[in-house]
Amino acid sequence: MQLEQATVVAHAPIQGSYNLLQMNAPGVAARVCPGQFIHIKVPYLEECILRRPFSVFRVEGALLSILYKDVGKGTRTLQYLEPGESLSILGPLGHGFPQLQAGNFPVLIAGGYGMAALYLLARRCATKGVAFFGGRSAQDILCVSDFEALGWDVRVTTEDGTQGRQGLVTLALDDWFAHEAKGHKPELFVCGPGGMLKAAAERAERHQCTAWTSVDNNMGCGVGACLTCVLKVKDGESWTWARACREGPVFNSRDILWEELV
């Protein structure tokens, strides 16, 4: 974990309302593990004082990139950043995805920026398995070719059928469990909207396999001090708060009190 002044190398919209920001950040790039995030102070946006958390997408040497969606003030203003300009980043933060357990078969489940958040894992994971990408329509489906280039079997579902199979990601996932999972010991790695995380957790329980889910609670400090980002996790018979920015953002799905997740 460190504070670093990163320099923008390239910055452009890639698809729909998603943008690719590539920066030179040797310190953070050298340390980041799959599932971790960086905390960015958006330049020129002084009246918004908090940083904004983004999962690390790719790292090549000192080059670190994020894929972000324009959803509000910060992400809108971020788009004005041009190559050569610098920004303050804090990272790598949080507790990312563990290594695939020996003998397990990796199953990735992603929605929205989750596809970017799982890329590093997909690349560093020795065993290439199957990846389920879901979204509202084609423009919400990112990085398919990147994953395929790495040797992953990517299954796309879109709610409007504009790409891949029509329906929710769970449709394809359930089919897979029904007809293809046999002989595999699946281990799920999930990053996407709350609904997708819950559905995956539920499948993991049903099929008695492990699911690693990455939550995206709103954050303040990003380092465990402000207690903004907490969520309820099991603690014996009772529950306790866990910090998405420290103990998470990746949790074993069986530890989370899903019904309590906001």
Place this chain on the structure above:
Amino acid sequence: MQLEQATVVAHAPIQGSYNLLQMNAPGVAARVCPGQFIHIKVPYLEECILRRPFSVFRVEGALLSILYKDVGKGTRTLQYLEPGESLSILGPLGHGFPQLQAGNFPVLIAGGYGMAALYLLARRCATKGVAFFGGRSAQDILCVSDFEALGWDVRVTTEDGTQGRQGLVTLALDDWFAHEAKGHKPELFVCGPGGMLKAAAERAERHQCTAWTSVDNNMGCGVGACLTCVLKVKDGESWTWARACREGPVFNSRDILWEELV
């Protein structure tokens, strides 16, 4: 006076820390008179809520331009504006320079952005006279060729002697009064730092001529409502407040209580 969304046509540094911002603003451009100003809301600077006042430099048809110096947050951020972007301007505001009185000889005295603020007057004034430009060094002297192209006799003084004669503007002005003013009925039009305004007012009194001085008090609303920009003007034996943004920014030098000007 109107609110207008202007569009940036060209924007570039011109000299020292001065920038030229050219915008398309048909409404304001059509109405502006010499000595008036526009009030600009600097985009992307939400935590600075006030507008910033700038004298109108040139107008050609719908094209309106200002010459501004980077002195703080607003003027620094303004520099990020690029052609095609739009900004909210309010104007034309204030009471500018009156027309030269028939038979009078126009004498312009300017420092800093005052050279820009007097350009419109210089162009629209039928009689071309003499213009005294003063600054710390050569890079503070603007628009000389523009004024000469209009037929004005420009006399430059710089404190460090890097351009024109070394010394203060008053040096050249006093010489002119001593050796060249004879036979002329001088009428002074002045825009520059407080010291220069005071000096010019003092010369006007000494040589019994009129001096029109443009003050640059800090402003809030720019339209006469907030009473931020007031200055003390004579009112018979006593004094009263005048608003730089309404009654001014141009005042007859003999009306201002110079010793009270902050």
Place this chain on the structure above:
Amino acid sequence: MTPDISTDIGGIAMKNPVMTASGTFGYGPEYAELVDLNQLGAIVVKGICLNATKGNELPRTTEVASGLLNAIGLPGPGVEGFLRDYMPFLREYDVPVIVNIWGKTIEEYADVAARLNAVPGIAGLEVNVSCPNVKEGSAVFGTDIRMFERVVKAIRGATQLPLMPKLAPNVSDIAEYARCAEACGANAISLINSFPSLAVDVEKRAPVLANKTGGLSGPAIKPIALRLVWLAAKAVKIPVVGMGGISCAKDALEFLMVGASAVAVGTASFVHPDTAVRVAKGIREFLEKEGIASLSDWIGSIRA
């Protein structure tokens, strides 16, 4: 059908719930060239006391993070000057005129109220109590409940006009002041006035403003104002006019949702003169979009 956004503030009928905040819109003429005054819910003019006053020396304002600090010092033409110079102009418009009054003593408040009482074209009085009682130890009227009660009672006794005390924000129990105003016969209350603050200059080693302290206004105080308006509205039955950092329709809808029956736009008018009119338009559009027939259904609709 377009929703009904008219509202009534203690007897002052407004076509829309957006008024100007005292001291931020002059006396009307300043903005008449830029804004159709007839589209305002009401015009609240700059504070008036008995005689003409000059106000503070410079600097009078300074910018701070998301806000403005001001210590203008209440310059003005005095009652007679106001009636002579501005009322004829204001009578030309079809908009309620609310006169904001202040005084250096309780007697002056009452005197000013009495002189404005029978004036045609004045819809009501807003009372600025955020100024010191120069006669009695110069404590501020608005932060001393006993003095506040005396001044409101005195004014109530001097006028039949709708009376709207404007509460000072720097008190620990705003509900106490709201209830006191109601008990003294006020027809409405407005809040918040700008928040007492200080800005200093490290280079000059002195306060920035000539008056040393000033009042903080603008977006920076909105969360503080929202809470106080919410508490005040829960404490009384008379209508509440909410203000503090309102710069768009969403801000106004927030104040109305927590219980304000109308809102005032202040500092934002300095930035975008048409703010009040845009806010009224935005409120109408929002209610229409939400299928809410009348503003009254939105006022106080917060689930809390």
Place this chain on the structure above:
Amino acid sequence: MTPDISTDIGGIAMKNPVMTASGTFGYGPEYAELVDLNQLGAIVVKGICLNATKGNELPRTTEVASGLLNAIGLPGPGVEGFLRDYMPFLREYDVPVIVNIWGKTIEEYADVAARLNAVPGIAGLEVNVSCPNVKEGSAVFGTDIRMFERVVKAIRGATQLPLMPKLAPNVSDIAEYARCAEACGANAISLINSFPSLAVDVEKRAPVLANKTGGLSGPAIKPIALRLVWLAAKAVKIPVVGMGGISCAKDALEFLMVGASAVAVGTASFVHPDTAVRVAKGIREFLEKEGIASLSDWIGSIRA
């Protein structure tokens, strides 16, 4: 020669005048990887009460113009948990540890103070009085002068440690609370705590925070804090620790100039974890540039 920026807060010797603000720096370990804790003037830990507490539901914070609204709800490990989990870590550093304490009753405050009294490595206690007295009508301790006096006296009776009540900002006469603390034997006072505020969601028609109201912090409150610190410092002889929106050395110099003997950095640490250390460095550089030999020559040097 480099200026002496050490300072003393009621018996707590600090190598520089910049401490962390309670609740914005965790208990120390959270930032240890990013900041050299030994370079801090003091560490003020998150508020501690008697037993472990879970705090509020979500959302707990929301961003507002130039500020942050928070209603974390004081979750924490309780006295025993704190001593077990964090004091061993904190003792490893050469930095004064100030424990911020709170309670639901006067008895709890005194009990917590007593249990911390003899603990090695604790330099002093800061008392958060911005919470309700659940036993007696749930009025907030810090906005009721009688309750404030009782709680400070009770704690004073329970500890020999340097005692620093932290004043609530939402009172009309801050000097009264400052003097009361001094009279009750406090060794210093700190202010301001975050300002009670409200943010609402027009779409959801509900408050944004689960707790409804929250405390406003960050640059937005700096002008309010500066005035209160100035007034408090003029009212008492004991040292004052100023905070509220400090994010750079200039901000800190302003608080020191109006009379604070030290400052605390709060919300800014969330944005730039190294703020407190940078501020201390900037203060030293400024004094050196100005040729001021000692911080004490700068403290209270405002011409006003």
